Amino acid sequence: MAYLQLQKIAISGPTLASMIQRLSSSPGDVDGFIFGHVTQITTLSDDTSSSDNSASQLTATITSFLCSGSPLSFYDALGRVNSPKVPSFNQQNHLLGWFSGRRQSAIRPSMREFAVTNSLSKIPQFKFSIKNSSETLSPCVFILFTTPLTDQLIHTHQYRAYQFNTSNKSFHAKSLDVVNIGPAFRGHYDNFAPNCALPLMNCSAMDEESMYANKEKVTDQKQLDLCAEGFQIERLRRLMGPEATNYTEALEDLYEKMLAKAESLTRLVESSSAKVFELENNNRKLRYKVSRSAGSE
Template sequence: MAVGDSAIPAVAKVSISGAALAALLHRCAAAVGDCDGLLFGRASRLPAPPPPLSDYDDAAAVPPPPALSISVSGHCSLSHPSSLSDALGRFQPPSAPPASATVGFFSSRRRTALRPSMREIAVARSVSKSLAPHHPLLFLLVSPSFNPNHSTHSYDYRAFLLSGPRLVPASLTVVNVGPCFRDQYHTFTAESPLPWLPSPQPSTPAASGHTRTTIGEQKAVDAMVDGFGLERLQGVIGSAAGQAGEMDGMYAGMLKRLEKLAREVEKSNLRVLEQVVFPASAVHTSQCCSCLFCLLDISLELASDVILHG
């Protein structure tokens, strides 16, 4: 949204995840002094609710405008304070462009009122003019404090949306995991380097095992899964029958591997038994043979004595 735009949607929903808020508060508390930085996330227009049904004055019914949703998922902050702007409050973008979309910025001031200063208003207008987002710029003001012995830390924060030359307060919802936030699970969007693989249809060549793939897609799959082709991966994410077939194949391979390991263990046990049992029996046999030879010697000596003295 440009600086001159002053219209803010009637329903603007600003939210931040619990993990992102905890990381942001930790950054503000760990800083030596005041600090600021950019806020990353996603802004989208929620689908408009259906118009109310009425039997009267249907022509004058105006559908409600779509609600705006701004979700904060992370932040970026440098070590020294006032890293976003110069002495005149002009925005200084970072040298490396951020990987995520910038939805606003934050500022941390210790033990101060939760009201935007003239400098922060100037920075907000400069950031909005530089980034030119398609939604009102979000500003999050944080005020950390602690007691003299640093045993208790407190954090006060407040969200604002840029409306023309002013920063208008907005409610901020902390989104955590739990039953109370189950209605927000549908907004999750996964980010993965895997290519898009539509489920194969029975009449398509993919169902017969003749899928035309590109080298880039195969490299993307090889970087994530070792020894798994696109056809097999497409079968896993396809219909339930394909999933069952791939799972059966995987379990069959695991059973073959276990059988191979069992045979190797059995062979190693036989070798150990040969080294332990058979040498002992050989020693026992040699001892028995020596005893027999001794008995034969004694019997021969007795026989010779009888012959000589008889």
């Protein structure tokens, strides 16, 4: 298969920032997967005399990522990928490649990073199709994050994006295009594809309701009732007109109940995060214990 070269790798500012944040908040080195899609954009060239007047460019767009929180999460010491550990993906989000974040080290792919990228690109089930094209591509994007070896006061992180050439087995540095909102980036939204399909609103006449829709309506109503805390929709009608003042109390009561529910949820989240934090701390302590005992034996 011929080597399909990516012209650029695009990533949205918040996604990149969030990846950097994951590295800087993790206790040690991290790695993870990069998802997105590759699009072939055909641009017409000015030279109309030649028969082939179109130039096609491949752009990889990173839409999401998954951070493992620990190094060597889906591969072994030799960099061989354990494919069952690679998460599943859908039609819109293909596995584009992976990333590695390591503190205080040189910004060059390491021996293992090369092996992992090579191994990942060779797994046939991860091949995906390119939008607007009949060609397929293997996961070949690798993004490396490091922190500088010296002087971290001003310059805290650095990153580099690579495409792995599967035919000659080498990394090619690519520019990482950070896409932000603004007129300068309008072009990037031409190939926008939503991650979640927007729900189809049923605006047509009520009489077309089928049995299935009816059933759906019932479940929706149940969910709504859960939030409404027994406050029926009919009562809202009384909020209009002269008798409204009598009902403010009832409405305030509803809000209070909703707030109490939100508060109890917050407490639940808080206590569960505390538990997670405690577990993480415990894990860290255990790891140190292992490392100490390993040296002394």
